[in-house]
Amino acid sequence: MTEKNLNDADVIIGRKHRSLWGDAWQRLISSNTARLGLVIVAIFVISAVFAHFFWEYDPRIDLDYSLKLKPPNLSPTEEIPSIHPFGTDKLGRDIFRRVVHGGWNSMRVGLVAVGISLLIGGMLGLLAGFYESMPVGRVGLVFLFALVGLGLGLFPAWLADQTFQAVLFAALGAVSVLAEPPRKAGAIPQVNRRRVLIFAGVGLVLGGGPALLVSPYTAIGCGLSGLIIGGILALPLGGVFISSIIMRVMDIILAFPAYLLAIAILAFLGPGLDRAMIAIGFVGIPIYARLVRSTVLSLTQEAYVLASQATGAGHARILFRHILPNTLSPVIVQATMGLASAIIWAGALGFLGLGAIPPEPEWGAMLGDSYRFLTSGAWWAVLFPGLAIMLSVLGFNLLGDGLRDALDPRLTR
């Protein structure tokens, strides 16, 4: 009996200590497909970084008409003295070199675009999820109501062309919170009819009064909108209100065809790789917002969060100590997959001529440059850049799949 217990203890002590992330890493590299993904991603990242720093390439002077559209050759011939493993394109440029250098641009677009979506979408999702399930403090409420007042007040302010009207309504929002006794935690807020009437009246005066300086008709318009805004500001709005505003905006973005949105943004900003990053990043925002919100919503119901609340921990502590670290693993998985789709997006926009600007090597733009020569038989100019897109995307997708299995042990079958 004692001997056995000793052995158990030995086993427990002898077992190498592994952290959560170490454990996940072990699971990740024990899966064949994840290893394959890791290798593909590593090859692309290393070759792109290496090419960018150690293999000089100036696309502006790379031009040799004598080598126009030559098929791949692995040994020098009389006709083609140089080696072009992937052939040459319509300007006689070595496609291998451009594919390797294009990797840097694709990875850059992917990383920055995912960074933009993640940062903005993640923050919005965090806010929405957190305030949907946590009571908003008094300071937060003042801030919220002032913001709502400011936002809604922009309409009468625009109508009368008097900017300060928006500020007046922001102040009205703040007053609405301060004039109210602090809300009891857990109590369902009730609509107070008298309060709504009083604030609607004040709104009428705030909107219509200053607008009288412009014209009586404007005053009627501003007064009516002020009446409605005042009424809204008297309602007991809370965290659910913040959340639903954020999520409705996300829904609107999601409702649009992503291509339309990306093309419209690029039409607005003008073509270019940096602009493509912004467009792709913007289109991705709702995905992260929804993901983070739903994760946070389920986390706030966990026992350890409730316990932390019960011991009197502040919002910031709960958010940063308990919630944020636990949203990381779904976000990491989504971001890896997001990198894959951002690379496809960069290629698609480049293909349409909205991404990288011509001499710059980028896989999609290279395809767009040469696909017209396909019918005359120049298959190599199309095959290799596309293969690069597909393989790198596949690598990130394999890695993302593996990460999902590794980071969520409950999912493993």
Place this chain on the structure above:
Amino acid sequence: MTGYIIRRIVSLIPTILGVTIVIFMLVRLIPGDPAVAMLGEHAAQDNVERIREQLGLNRPVFLDREALGRGDVGSFFDSQYARYLTRLFQGDMGNSIHRRIPIADELKRRFPATIELAFLSMLFAIVVGLPVGILSAARHNSPLDNISMILSLVGVSMPIFWLGLMEIMLFAVFLKWLPVGGRLDHAIQVETITNLIVLDSLLTGNWTAMWDALKHLAMPALALGTIPTAIIARMTRASMLDVLQSDYIRTAHAKGLREIVVLYRHALKNAFLPIITTIGIQMGHLLAGAVLTETIFAWPGIGKWGLYDAIVGRDYPIVQGATLLIALVIVFINLLVDLSYAFLDPRIHYE
């Protein structure tokens, strides 16, 4: 049920209105004046002004605050947006700025091409993706399962514009089996009834035209169908795996039912809800996301014309018309998907 459908349709009105407002703002945020785009950079200023007035571009976008200041309440609401909405309710989607032809006519010609392509792609995706997913689930962790899941991951990773180009290379340039692009050979005439060429030629018994149309459809449909195929296969597998673990499946097996009956009659029915949701979402993507496929195969649909050429050319009415149509169809598909839940699963009731 009927009440539910009517309520759902009514609740779509604010969504659609919201879409028109956002799209209106979006196209007007894009720098560049359609009048200048029409007349060229060096047009005389008064010509530009005249065109702007003709197109109604001199009016404010949503509301005219100066008219209100003057007490002119009628012109207060007389904005570009209000004019657009009024015309829309009269069935007039406006004219193309560049080509001066009614957009409704152009949509009538182009939208069937998009529908035809999307429908065939989806048919391909369902016919291939569904059985592959079911088989993978039934033979969980077998070589077949592993291979099909790796292939589906390759499918999801495929830049479809490149896949389309590779198809052209193989089937049109090297093997010369299929035409490079377009919808129908110029030499072939089809009587137009619905503008869906396959259907029209079927109705009129024009077999040469039907064969030619199908040959033109094959490559773009395959390219466009790849991603939905992969996604449907993965979704079907996941959903079937869930269902196959339940007790009633074990009972069905224990009764000695043939596996095909267990899989298709018992399991698939309960696994179908997430699959139909996926199919609906993918159908929306197919209708809206065919910009690149249409570019590569010179397909005369609404994707490239309405979402790319029109934005780049600042042809506002086209962008508005095409987007509104796409949004309407997507919303309609979502409605159909929701209604199909009740049909597929009698436990779901809509009041």
